[in-house]
Every structure is written in structure tokens, then in C-alpha cells.
Amino acid sequence: MIRRAALALAILLAVPRLAQAAPPDVRLYTLDCGRLVDQDLDPYADDGAYKGLKRTMVVPCYLVRHPKGDLLWDTGVPQAIADMPGGKAPGGVEVKRKLTDQLAELGLSPADIEYLALSHSHFDHIGNAGLFAGATWIVDPDERAWAFRPQARANKTQFAAYSALETAKTAEVGEQPHDVFGDGSALIAPAPGHTPGHTVLLVRLAKAGPVLLTGDLWHAAESRAGKRVPRFNVDRAETLASYEAVEALAAREKARVVRQHVPEDFEAMPRFPEPLR
Template identity: 45%
Template sequence: MLRFAIGTVALALAVPALAQDATTPDLEMWRLGCGELQLSDAESFSDAHLYDGQPRTLTDSCYLIRHGEDYMVWDAGLPGALVGNSMTQGPFTVTVKRSIVDQLGDLGLTAADIDYVGVSHYHFDHIGQLPDFPQSTLLINERDLQAVTNPPASGPVADPAIFAAWTTAEKPKLTTYPKDHDVFGDGSVVIKSTPGHTPGHSSLLVRLPQKGDVLLTGDLYHFVEQIENRGVPQFNTDRADTLASMARFDSMAGALDATVVIQHDPRHIDRLPAFPESAK
């Protein structure tokens, strides 16, 4: 009788574990190099003069996520026309070594294999290669898309031609959302609303089965010092929203014990494996 009772308890304890294993998504993520930004003066990255006169090098990182048989690209980097070239505008000099599509080829993938392209926001260094993925479903916060299609009185926020495949098509493959968005419906990849940098700016939570939770910042932070001293860029659309988003993001990171990856900070590149290796 005792042996039967022990066996029954063991079976009861094992069933939830087996069920959990059965529903764990087959998930992995790659970091893609989508350009580099040389900054002669970081003055504009703080409205409180925290970085005046400081030169900086920023990386432009994109990410590929595989969820079972589905693929998602997060952020589309600098324009592909810059591959092998450079462009200087104000304090920025930007370059691109390889396109996203070229890097996908290393993994045996093409643009047609990408089911979703999500963008953290509408700035040019995050949407530059969107036109390479016209067959993919675009994921974008509704407030950012509204700003693109109906620009404010101050002028255009992005080149609308970049979004033409999703804004002019009769039946566009487009998903918008007001706040958070669960991409695959199982909680493994969740777009988190972190407005302030732009009206609909978003960050990304990826819950990898082995590495654990990873939080990609988008442009909530550009470099680690902004976490420490709350540097709010002069070009953000809302200061109060930015500070509230920073507080929310930091609370999530702490509660989940997540690996935080600042997408523009070269010091965070090695928080994920070097391409073509993936984090699982």
C-alpha cells in the first residue's frame, strides 16, 4: 500500500512537469549586425547636459527569433543602401557592413522565410531595411504608425515610402496594438509598451528556455549611463513617459532577473552569442 501511495504521488508530481515540457516553445534568438553610428558629440542624448562633448560609438543591432517554424525579425536597422558606404549628418556618421538579408543567408534563410518584422519605433536606424520584407507581417505600435501616416504639424517623422507595403496594400499584413502585444500567443515573445522616445516606442521580452528571460531595450536606453543617471534625449517625444517607461522596464528586469540588452551599446553585444551562433 505504501509503495502504491508513493508511486501515485510521484506520478502526480511528474504530470505537470511533462505538460510543461510539452508546451515549452522551441525558441532561439540571433543578434544581427545592422550598422554602426559614430557620434562626435552625444550632447543631444540628454536634456540635462549629461553627455555634452562626449564622442561615442553606437552599434545598430537587429535580432532574429525562431519560434518553432516561424521567424521574426526585431528592428530593421540602417538602410541597406549604406552597405559598403557611409553617411554623415550632423554629429552622426553611419555605416553598414552587411544587410539583414545577407546575414539571413548564412542561416539558409531568405526574406520570404520571415513571418514577422517588429519595429521598436519609427526612427530611420530601426526601419531602414523594412522594404526588404514586403511579404512579412509588420508589428508596430498603433501610435507610431499613426505618426508615420499622419505626421504632426512639425513635419514627417519617417519616410512613408518605407512603410508602403503595409500602408497602401488593399489587405496589408499588418498588426498594430495600443500597449503590450503577445506575438505568438504563448507568452514567449512579448512586445512591451515603453513610450516616450516616440509615442508608441516598444521594447521586447524574449523568454528563452535555456538562457532565461532577455529584455531588448529598443531605444529606451542607448547606453548604460542612461540607466544610471536617467539621461533623457532631447529628441524624445515625451519626458514624463520616458521616465515612467524606464521605471517599468527596470522593474520588469528585476522581477524576471532578465538579461538586459541595450541595442545600441557595443558593451552589450557579448550578452548574446556572436553570429551565427544563437541563444536558446
């Protein structure tokens, strides 16, 4: 695994620039896929910096619409929570709008999504993934193995949310970024450490420019500058190597960096159903 971390910087910096302008009709939609309310932040920094702090985290999903198809990035917490009283589940998990309802507002059903990618396989990113088992699942092989390991299967409720992906068609990220549409407009690259096969998504837009969706690299707003590592990450050294790699990619691309759980970054995106172009 350390070899993967050592390669991350070289791989990400090798991501090719577009030879021409980004396709003008690529759009990026930000969908509301839940909230993690009043979370204890202490687990999100192994240096004790967040002890005693609580914060609400947003749980977004993202849809990339391209002339060659639609890519859904992350699927949020289970949308069935929206049917519970007040749209709330134990543990401070809330869902106000179902993912499928938001897709329907764009004239889409789960069957219409050609590509599915998950930054990683934690419950708040994979909670509705089974609905999209008909899509091509773009996944790091280490993350696929992690998602289907015996310990993951043992949590029957969470596993049921994505178990249908076990027989889905897949495309691998591996040690090279995956060019989703073949034109450099959407690239999925390895950024391991939080989980074994955690990934990030670079979307290049004609007007807004490059946008870097960073999954769970940073959970709190101050985690990026502080290079804080959650206590539950699978590999601290890989996490720090991925920080370096992603920062280098963001600097080279002059990309807008989206820390996915940070409310300020969520609110700064166009409000659904308006896209970023």
C-alpha cells in the first residue's frame, strides 16, 4: 500500500491537460443527499485538535452530464431515511430530498445513469449505490475488495444498500487515472489513505474551469490547511501522500477544490437544479 501512496503524486501530476477547450455542454450538478447533524469532530483529527467540537456535515452527490453519458459521483446516505418521521434516523442522519426525486427533476431515472463512481465505500457515500447497479461502476480494485470484505458484509443493513454492485460491470481506476468520457473532461484518480482505494474526481468545465471533488480527504473546513488525519483512516502515511498529490494537482490545474462535507463549499455551488458549466 505504501507503494500506491508513493506513486500518487507522480500519477496525478501526469494527468494530461486538455488538448483543446473543455466541451461546452458538460455540466456539473450538486445534489443534496443528506446531512450528518451535530457530529462529534474528535474522530476526524488524530492529534486531538477537534476534541469537544461538534459540527453538521453536508452529504452531497454530484452528477456530471456529458454528451457521451451521465456520471453519478457518490450516492449519499440511504434515501429511505426521507420516509422516516422528520426525515431523521438515529445518529443524527437526515435526508430531506431523495436522490431519485432530484434525478427525476432532470428527467432521469437510475436506469439512465451510464457511469457510477464513488469516492469510497463509507455508508454516507454508498448508501444508494445499489440503485445504479445497471451502470458501469468505475472503482479502484482495492476499494472494491474493501467494500466486499467479510467485515463489510457482516453489517447487513449497510451492505444491502450496495450489494447489487457485486455483479455490476466495472472499469478500474488502478494506478492510472480513469478518463470517463475519453476527452479529459472527467478524470477519476487514486488518493488512498482514508480507505484503501479512495479516489478524487477532476471535472473540467468550459466556463467555470477545473473543479476537484475530493471525497473524504478533508471532513472539516480547517482540516485541509491543518493536514489533519482522521483517527479511523486506514493508512496515515498514504493519507498525507494523497494530500500532497491532490494539492499539487489542484495547483497545476488552478482548480476549485470542493471539500465535500463542508457546508460552505456546498453552498458555494449553484443551487440544484442549476448546474455549474
